[in-house]
Amino acid sequence: MKICISCHLSFISTGWICPHCHFEPQKINGFLSFAPKLAYENKGFPADGFDRLVFLEASHFWFRSRSKLILWASAKYFKKFSNFLEIGCGNGYVLSCVKNAFPLLKLYGSEIYQQGLLHASQRIPDAEFFQMDARDIPFKNHFDVIGAFDVLEHISEDEKVLSSIFKSIVPGGGILITVPQHRFLWTHVDNFSGHVRRYSAKELREKVEKAGFRVESVVSFISFLLPLMLLSRLLHGNNPKKYDPEAELHQNFIINFILEKILDFERIFIRMGFRAPWGGSLLLVAKKDKNK
DSSP states (O other): OEEOTTTOOEEOOSSOOOTTTOOOOOEETTEEESOGGGSSOOSSSOTTHHHHHTTTTTTOHHHHHHHHHHHHHHHHHOSSOSEEEEETOTTSHHHHHHHHHOTTSEEEEEESSHHHHHHHHHHSTTSEEEEOOTTSOSBSSOEEEEEEESOGGGOTTHHHHHHHHHHHEEEEEEEEEEEEBOGGGOSHHHHHHTOSOOBOHHHHHHHHHHTTOEEEEEEEESOTTHHHHHHHIIIIITOTTTOOHHHHHSOOHHHHHHHHHHHHHHHHHHHTTOOOSOOSEEEEEEEOOTTO
């Protein structure tokens, strides 16, 4: 079900013209825009980040390992789902992985920045993309599964986002969320990335449950590499002059390969049920009860 962003009427239609007030969202660069004032400038993420990441995500150990974990959790916790929305889809890397793993899914992607949508639509041309503010999702009981991967930490009103996601998911559907973990890891790297917070597992669980979800699983990951991550941040993360974001993205091929293999090994333990109390990131899976 769709929600008119002008009069807030819920309606069912193949198009976006509201049957009550006849409002139709504008398009920017061919994409429906539900928050046009935020399409090019906001504080959540550096706009040039999309161009820097688009050619690196598919080969970088962190993005590859996170996507493998997301696909595993999707298959484990959601046996039957016909559509999937990724909020903050960026350049569409994760969404392209979802398409390869679940080719029959109807895929949707949203991003607050237009720049990300341009890259994502080229990556997955048969997905439906739109520009949107995650705090005000114009859908109700519409999506089987929604993913938000390293999105919530960029938004001050994260609880508002979670409530909006809850409204948008069909009863019986669910969410997959990843966020950075541990406040003690906060450095200039987080400031540069546009983070508002790093989460504890307890905080994330409580906020998701407050939105109405039933939490199925909370998993720490990037656990085996946490000592290296902590060392790197101690050496460089608190000195803006020494921090080079390009250096983190352009890893030596051999080092990148080794780090990915370590995280592949870590994922074996996660699949076996091992739950470390520490890790650079968190993955949470939750569901919306069928009677809600």
